Amino acid sequence: MISIVIRALTLGVFFGIFAGAAAAAKISISSAPLETIGMYHVPADAYPLVRELGIESVEVGADNGRSREDVVKQLDAAHAAGLKVFAGVYGTPFDSLKVLPAVESIKNHPAVTFWYLIDEPDMHGVKPDIVKEINRFVHTTDLQARPTFITLSDLNYGPKKPNGITVRGKSYAHYKDAADIIGVIRYENPRKLRIYLDAYVFPEFDGQRWWAVVSLNQKPKDLKKTVELFMKGRPAGILYYAFADEGWNFDLRQKVQLQRVLREINAMLRGRNLPKDMGLAQQPPPAPSYSSPQQQGPAFSMPPVPASAGPTGPSAAPSGAPSAWSPPPSFFSPPPPPAGQQNPAAAPSSSGQAPQASNNPQPSSTTFYSPQPPSYQGGGWRR
Numbered sequence: 001m002i003s004i005v006i007r008a009l010t011l012g013v014f015f016g017i018f019a020g021a022a023a024a025a026k027i028s029i030s031s032a033p034l035e036t037i038g039m040y041h042v043p044a045d046a047y048p049l050v051r052e053l054g055i056e057s058v059e060v061g062a063d064n065g066r067s068r069e070d071v072v073k074q075l076d077a078a079h080a081a082g083l084k085v086f087a088g089v090y091g092t093p094f095d096s097l098k099v100l101p102a103v104e105s106i107k108n109h110p111a112v113t114f115w116y117l118i119d120e121p122d123m124h125g126v127k128p129d130i131v132k133e134i135n136r137f138v139h140t141t142d143l144q145a146r147p148t149f150i151t152l153s154d155l156n157y158g159p160k161k162p163n164g165i166t167v168r169g170k171s172y173a174h175y176k177d178a179a180d181i182i183g184v185i186r187y188e189n190p191r192k193l194r195i196y197l198d199a200y201v202f203p204e205f206d207g208q209r210w211w212a213v214v215s216l217n218q219k220p221k222d223l224k225k226t227v228e229l230f231m232k233g234r235p236a237g238i239l240y241y242a243f244a245d246e247g248w249n250f251d252l253r254q255k256v257q258l259q260r261v262l263r264e265i266n267a268m269l270r271g272r273n274l275p276k277d278m279g280l281a282q283q284p285p286p287a288p289s290y291s292s293p294q295q296q297g298p299a300f301s302m303p304p305v306p307a308s309a310g311p312t313g314p315s316a317a318p319s320g321a322p323s324a325w326s327p328p329p330s331f332f333s334p335p336p337p338p339a340g341q342q343n344p345a346a347a348p349s350s351s352g353q354a355p356q357a358s359n360n361p362q363p364s365s366t367t368f369y370s371p372q373p374p375s376y377q378g379g380g381w382r383r
Contacts, residue, residue: 031271040242047081054266057084063091079111151183211237220261
């Protein structure tokens with residue numbers, strides 16, 4: 001009898017200690033003075049949706065062969081929706097000679113808030129000294145002194161020991177001064193993520209200005225846990241990757257439950273409470289097509305656009321706008337078309353009347369920014 005009592009007491013003490021340790025290790029999301037809550041690869045027609053989810057800034061790529069008119073059109077749409085922009089000016093593949101022209105072309109646009117200098121230079125073999133030099137040039141060019149931003153993800157970058165083993169986690173130390181803000185990309189599950197953050201990220205960036213880059217392509221409960229773990233290190237900003245990614249076969253518009261959890265997380269980060277029964281203010285629009293005309297298959301097929309569909313982009317009224325709202329004028333005037341290439345359907349008639357709509361309209365050559373699919377290149381997934 002005594003042995004049974006002793007055994008019961010021992011088990012009680014053990015489970016009590018275990019429960020206490022688990023409670024102490026629990027991390028909760030609380031409000032924080034974040035510079036921004038942003039998201040990658042958001043098409044302009046989804047700006048109203050991400051605003052409702054608590055997103056404050058979006059990525060807009062200013063290079064990758066896009067026309068200046070196309071870039072400005074998307075910047076105007078972000079500005080009309082009340083979104084800040086972290087402008088990607090690096091191009092893929094990276095070309096340092098294209099960075100400054102990209103900065104010059106959009107540096108006066110009011111939506112641009114951060115300069116995204118380069119994505120994962122440690123993964124793409126761009127040395128820290130090159131990134132630091134580009135950072136100095138951008139700050140010399142931009143008189144508004146907007147912050148610069150880069151992302152890092154390769155823990156194996158850095159000096160090697162005499163036995164040839166790389167010192168893990170040293171990429172953070174080498175690139176830490178290469179930009180005003182360092183974005184840390186880790187796409188592990190929460191259990192592995194905790195180990196990496198505690199061992200490499202938090203010690204290196206203690207008291208520093210850094211942003212957490214969080215994968216959206218996970219279960220809602222894992223997304224919440226991931227944000228909780230990152231917030232333990234007191235980042236200055238949160239970015240979600242990504243609204244849509246072809247390589248991951250992922251589109252946030254198809255993930256209604258994930259949208260609800262994301263909005264709840266962002267409300268907690270800003271110290272706001274949402275009613276538990278509060279639904280989405282609008283139904284998620286259909287996912288965009290990622291297939292070219294030559295590609296067939298049911299996945300990600302674009303449904304026909306209803307004839308009653310309203311305007312999208314910068315001409316559409318933001319969510320909650322008054323009835324008298326009118327879109328702001330484009331910050332830049334689009335360049336005139338080359339001589340001899342004027343569209344006859346758009347030219348005014350000799351009678352001075354507006355041209356009639358064509359029965360066979362030609363597809364527009366202007367497209368919104370589409371994400372680059374990741375590819376495996378012997379060392380990690382790259383965008």
